[in-house]
Amino acid sequence: MVERSGTEELRRRNLAAVLGAAHRHGPLTRAALTSRSGLTRSTIGALVGELAGLDLVYETDSGAARVGRPSPLVHANERVVALAVNPDVDAVTVGIVGLGGKVHRRIRYQTQAIPSLTEAVNITRAVVEGLSVELAGFDHIAGAGLAIPGLVNAASGQVRLAPHLGWSDVDVVEPFQRALDLPTVAANDATLGTQAESIFGAAAGYDHALYLNGSASGIGGGAIVNGMPLTGASGYAGEFGHMVIRPDGTPCHCGRRGCLETEVNLERLLGVLNLEQADADQLEEALSSDGSLPAAREVRRQTDMLSIALSNLVNAFNPQAIVLGGFLGVLLAAGGNRLAEAVRREPVGGLGSEVRVERAALGSELLLVGAAEAVFAELLAEPRVIRRASA
Template identity: 25%
Template sequence: MIVTKTKRGTNLEDVQEMNRSLVIRLMRRRSVCSRAELTQASGLNQSTITNIINELISWGIVVETGVIDGKKGRRSIGIKLNSESYKIIGIRLARKSITVALYDLEGIQYSKQHIPIDMADGSANAFNRMKELIRDMIRSNSVGNVVAMGVVTPGPLFRDEGRIGLMTNFPGWEKINIQEELMNEFALPVYIEHDAKAGALAHWWFGRSDQDQGVMIYVAAGQGVGAGIVVDGKVFRGSLGLAGEIGHMSIDYQGPPCECGNRGCLELYCSTSALLKTLNKEHASLKSVWKELEEDKNSETKEAVRQAAWFLGFGLVSIINTFNPDRIILGDELAEAGALLHDTVKAVINEHVLPDVSSKLTLELASDDTDTMLVGSAIVAIESILDQPSSYLNLQG
């Protein structure tokens, strides 16, 4: 079943909507809780919490779990989110693949399909294959209502217009308004985001439950290079939504030309595409590179990876000096280089960033068992739903 609704409201309704959103977000951080806990955590009065919970129960988004023991020994009725009642389609478009997955409102994945795509087949054909995957995913969903879709793409992405500005190594996508066409095709709200920004949001979402402040940067170093910047839980986008396009930041004004029209762009030196080119393995798989690195059989491979890591670290120096983050996460394909990537980037940062800044900066590798940007595609849609819960979750309204 597919459901879509529009938002309407007055000032009073806006306040009620913000309160609903607050309560759902608080419950997301707790597996089971009581109404009294929500009253204390939210700052709302008891009657308001009671009314909101009763409303959410009637919508099917909250269920009672039975009697639980409180902190002071008082017993109460436990409540929790019934997240699987509402489903999200998450879509990740990459230069060589498309992945579509089904999630619930807590970002838990239920199923996934992944296909390779090729520039030679054209963007229109690849887009049609994406739509086929989405149809299959919707048909296969047997529990809950599909209420929205989230799409993440390489950039530059003009988010407000729903279109890609440039996808290096795969022309044609800039002529397709992905957001508009998917909305028309499936009659669902569609939210589109730059892949690195979505990855950053996903890391923040599933990070420490008490983390509300700070600056975190997620670096997607794959076939291209981009960064997602989260400030106090909000994605920093800039005036056109292009903030974090570090892959097209020039580090050598006399360097090789880039498809964007610039010279010496960072991704020409430290993307996995650049790494394969350095090794004269443009048509080889990255798995063979990582295998050589792991087995330490080829010093040329190790040096090429170290060089890519050095350039990435050098590019991050400017970002660190600009945003003063407390945490940087290295993700996407290049992160599979593991300790060599981490240690090289860290050494460059320590050498070129003020000690007082670098000493307080945490540098991490993203988990290699989760496609953070795919998860982020769902989180982008979920965040929009949680901002307007009555527009998406009140199926009786």
């Protein structure tokens, strides 16, 4: 019994390793999986066969001309999906995301006022009901992931504080789970964005990276240290938006003045553009077509404020790269080289000289991919769980 149990555990780990590689780095040939894992070709063939039987991977012809037997490409099955939900102060965004980070659908439901928890749940339910025919065509729905702009205890599903939404000390998982009838998980939006960018985006391949996301709800972020996400003692690490960068600046809801998210602020950008609401794509289009002096001055002011924060973070974390998402990515693009040059110049001892400042690669899909990744975590660790879920 002990030997059989050990064999089964080894099999589980190997299945997880193959599925994880196909999900995060695929599609990969069987030869590449063999090289990456150190397992034999026959073992890889058996593992791929079992995963294909679970509808978690499929194979296609690699199309590469080679002598001997061809090595087909192993794909994570993008028809195995998660629902992803991102409530914010101006919209509730719902997406369908497949294995491999494939976003099949993104719907942004704009709200006229900050949604309450009940309103966010009802909007999400209505959007998902409208997608029912499409969802029925997928192979498996693994669950729902919530990307919440606030302090979230991922283990319990409790939102300690989402100040811009006005949600405090509430369980967000239970009402969404009840409404959607799916296993549901929740985490901080920027933490999920960090994970998504480190796997599929601009931070992929870096062992030491920082991610900052800017939205209507403020600024949050996360850190990758030695290839692992930095969570903090209670899971709340990454509240970069409340770093004070101007002590005599604008009052912040946290009680202090001059926090990063009060000085670098989407609402201020929208104000100079005479817009009430805009996502990152709409903001970039507006800035590129505006060309006015007030808009240029505000972009420059916010870029300079952001450079102070990023220089402080370089001093503290010594990263290889800093990735900017949401409207922060728009600022990076609109400001030309101003931000990157400041980050190279301002940190102590030349620490910024080799830091790459990049825009998030996943764009408006970023938080949806991150929320789905939280859902897929159990499946990637234990692929056979899909058999129980489908029973």
